[in-house]
Amino acid sequence: MQGGLAINLMHFARALRAAGLPVGPGKLLQAVEAVEAVGIGNRADFYWALHAVFVNRRDQREVFDQAFHVFWRNPDILKRMMGLMLPTIRTESPDSQDPLSRRVADALRGTAPEAEGPEKSEIEVDAAFTVSAQERLQEKDFEKMSAAEMAEAKRMLARIALPVAEVTTRRHRPDPQGPRVDPRATLRRMLRSGGDLADLARRSRRTRPPPLVVLCDISGSMTRYSRMLLHFMHAVSNDRDRVHSFVFGTRLTNITRHLRHKDVDVALDAVSAAVADWSGGTRIGTALHAFNRIWARRVLGQGAVVLLITDGLDRDAGEGLAVEAERLHKSCRRLVWLNPLLRWEGFAPKSSGIRALLPHVDDFRPVHNLNSLAGLADALNRDGPRRAESLRKWLKEAA
Amino acid sequence: MSNTLPASVDATLDLLRRGNYVADRSLATALYLALKLRRPLFLEGEAGVGKTEIAKVLSATLGRRLLRLQCYEGLDVAAAVYEWNYARQMMEIRLAEASGDRDRDALAADLFSERFLIKRPLLQALEPDPAGAPVLLIDELDRTDEPFEAYLLEILSDFQVSIPEFGTVTAPEPPIVILTSNRTREIHDALKRRCFYHWVDYPNAERERAILAVKAPEADARLAAQVVGVVQSLRGMDLYKAPGVAETLDWAQALVELNQLELEPSVINDTLGTLLKYQDDIARIQGSEAARILAQVKTELAASTAR
Numbered sequence: 054m055q056g057g058l059a060i061n062l063m064h065f066a067r068a069l070r071a072a073g074l075p076v077g078p079g080k081l082l083q084a085v086e087a088v089e090a091v092g093i094g095n096r097a098d099f100y101w102a103l104h105a106v107f108v109n110r111r112d113q114r115e116v117f118d119q120a121f122h123v124f125w126r127n128p129d130i131l132k133r134m135m136g137l138m139l140p141t142i143r144t145e146s147p148d149s150q151d152p153l154s155r156r157v158a159d160a161l162r163g164t165a166p167e168a169e170g171p172e173k174s175e176i177e178v179d180a181a182f183t184v185s186a187q188e189r190l191q192e193k194d195f196e197k198m199s200a201a202e203m204a205e206a207k208r209m210l211a212r213i214a215l216p217v218a219e220v221t222t223r224r225h226r227p228d229p230q231g232p233r234v235d236p237r238a239t240l241r242r243m244l245r246s247g248g249d250l251a252d253l254a255r256r257s258r259r260t261r262p263p264p265l266v267v268l269c270d271i272s273g274s275m276t277r278y279s280r281m282l283l284h285f286m287h288a289v290s291n292d293r294d295r296v297h298s299f300v301f302g303t304r305l306t307n308i309t310r311h312l313r314h315k316d317v318d319v320a321l322d323a324v325s326a327a328v329a330d331w332s333g334g335t336r337i338g339t340a341l342h343a344f345n346r347i348w349a350r351r352v353l354g355q356g357a358v359v360l361l362i363t364d365g366l367d368r369d370a371g372e373g374l375a376v377e378a379e380r381l382h383k384s385c386r387r388l389v390w391l392n393p394l395l396r397w398e399g400f401a402p403k404s405s406g407i408r409a410l411l412p413h414v415d416d417f418r419p420v421h422n423l424n425s426l427a428g429l430a431d432a433l434n435r436d437g438p439r440r441a442e443s444l445r446k447w448l449k450e451a452a
Numbered sequence: 453m454s455n456t457l458p459a460s461v462d463a464t465l466d467l468l469r470r471g472n473y474v475a476d477r478s479l480a481t482a483l484y485l486a487l488k489l490r491r492p493l494f495l496e497g498e499a500g501v502g503k504t505e506i507a508k509v510l511s512a513t514l515g516r517r518l519l520r521l522q523c524y525e526g527l528d529v530a531a532a533v534y535e536w537n538y539a540r541q542m543m544e545i546r547l548a549e550a551s552g553d554r555d556r557d558a559l560a561a562d563l564f565s566e567r568f569l570i571k572r573p574l575l576q577a578l579e580p581d582p583a584g585a586p587v588l589l590i591d592e593l594d595r596t597d598e599p600f601e602a603y604l605l606e607i608l609s610d611f612q613v614s615i616p617e618f619g620t621v622t623a624p625e626p627p628i629v630i631l632t633s634n635r636t637r638e639i640h641d642a643l644k645r646r647c648f649y650h651w652v653d654y655p656n657a658e659r660e661r662a663i664l665a666v667k668a669p670e671a672d673a674r675l676a677a678q679v680v681g682v683v684q685s686l687r688g689m690d691l692y693k694a695p696g697v698a699e700t701l702d703w704a705q706a707l708v709e710l711n712q713l714e715l716e717p718s719v720i721n722d723t724l725g726t727l728l729k730y731q732d733d734i735a736r737i738q739g740s741e742a743a744r745i746l747a748q749v750k751t752e753l754a755a756s757t758a759r
Contacts, residue, residue, distance in 0.1 A: 223525065237538070240541055352637065354636030355525060
């Protein structure tokens with residue numbers, strides 16, 4: 054193996070690691086062996102040899118592919134990138150003019166300092182004015198995040214994993230302190246001791262989280278949050294089973310399958326392709342009607358918790374909304390309304406859409422950054438009364 | 453009554469007709485293929501369109517045993533496949549002790565023999581039957597949870613069950629499997645892949661009249677035509693739960709009991725509860741709307757008889 058190629062392989066591996074693939078020294082050694090085995094005469098063989106080593110999950114293919122094509126077209130490019138400050142790197146092949154995914158570009162650029170551009174993100178300063186890195190991240194919009202921040206935010210989102218209070222199922226698991234006797238296990242124990250009555254094996258009921266249904270508004274008034282909320286939906290979808298996600302503007306779209314992809318960029322691209330009415334108007338009543346008619350029986354079957362994410366600003370002025378919201382409320386375990394407008398101190402539930410919805414929800418919470426999502430997790434984890442206490446205040450104000 | 457499997461789609465249609473089931477050709481085709489290629493048939497559709505009925509009719513016309521597994525959430529192996537009879541096993545142990553028989557291995561082998569095995573529908577379906585393989589109806593599969601669905605995969609592909617203490621039970625001849633679902637949740641693709649899939653739709657007017665003629669022969673032909681007309685137009689409306697075929701039959705029978713020879717708006721209002729099961733829907737249809745639909749149906753019927 055020539056020294057230069059090995060060095061380049063090492064740089065490539067480091068670039069992949071920076072882009073978020075789990076690449077360690079072991080993988081690098083394997084890669085060197087693999088390249089020695091297939092030779093470097095044929096580009097395709099070289100590609101697939103590295104692919105076989107570095108990619109071990111389907112969703113890593115995209116990142117690997119982009120990184121490979123940028124890196125091995127001209128390894129010097131890396132040196133250039135390290136030195137130069139390219140705002141965005143585009144692949145130079147004539148057939149694909151895709152901008153690189155943000156993560157790969159960041160990874161290949163190494164740790165060059167970010168150009169300080171005019172930031173439009175509204176960093177919310179909390180009361181104490183202490184903005185440490187992590188707190189800042191918790192307030193930061195997902196759209197503005199770099200690879201490192203994204204990875205950190207994803208880790209935090211993963212910690213947010215929504216622990217909706219579990220429900221008991223009819224299945225059992227062995228449990229020495231359990232309330233029920235497990236006859237089968239008891240009998241086997243008895244046989245082991247030759248038929249004498251041993252102590253009883255016990256079992257208790259298993260619990261599992263109820264299904265979760267997320268209905269997310271992606272209309273114009275929600276533009277600033279919809280991408281971040283999609284990230285949140287993606288994190289939740291990949292954290293547990295039985296999550297169904299829908300987005301609505303003027304129409305309702307089921308995006309459950311698009312979010313199943315483990316890689317967040319690919320998943321969100323699939324969602325963008327599937328949804329026709331980004332940032333149009335909102336017809337909450339129509340969307341809920343469609344949901345109740347077509348989907349409610351299919352996804353609310355096993356005591357689902359519904360998260361309705363919308364600002365309640367309705368183009369149809371709340372027409373037909375109350376009936377549909379009531380129907381939805383009556384067919385799920387719990388209906389939680391997440392409203393990004395609640396971040397404003399002076400928010401008053403005065404619009405007709407909001408007033409139509411309020412009587413039919415069990416909880417009403419803000420959702421505009423990582424902090425509020427963490428708060429949501431706590432709220433859902435409480436096994437308290439079905440209706441939240443805080444709702445009374447809102448109902449009083451809306452009256 | 454022959455109990456051989458049908459040899460063509462037409463023969464399948466005839467077979468179902470003999471069991472008083474009026475099927476359309478697409479369903480008969482799916483059923484014929486399932487019988488011919490020995491694959492389970494997965495029927496999905498709204499409540500009350502006659503999914504369960506197919507299994508019953510098949511077992512009656514083919515002279516096979518019908519084994520029905522009604523699904524519910526948390527259905528487990530003990531309720532669906534087999535269970536050991538613990539009480540009897542305990543008794544056996546006590547008896548063995550009393551008789552001074554202390555051969556542990558023999559006792560263990562005897563305790564887990566067929567004598568103490570309680571067979572549930574799925575295991576019964578795998579047993580040899582002189583009349584031919586039984587019809588196994590797994591009803592409302594969507595009510596179970598994913599673990600049970602995953603368990604079914606093995607049974608439906610290999611038709612065998614392994615019982616740890618006992619051994620593997622394999623079916624000499626695979627049973628005729630019908631699975632039904634009301635779509636209260638989506639069934640996993642892996643399971644659907646092993647079956648032939650058919651979406652059982654509401655019948656058209658002609659087929660629904662034929663169903664009424666077979667299932668509720670005491671209803672007057674004119675009444676039956678009107679009943680079907682009204683039901684068909686109700687299904688075209690934006691109702692929360694459209695009436696199924698079962699509701700049509702209930703309604704026709706109710707009208708016969710009330711000695712109606714013809715539909716009138718007042719009668720519709722009084723008997724709407726047999727047809728619609730949601731208060732919102734009833735409130736929408738009751739009164740003027742019902743009268744409007746009925747008038748429309750009557751004019752259409754008059755036009756078609758005049759032609």
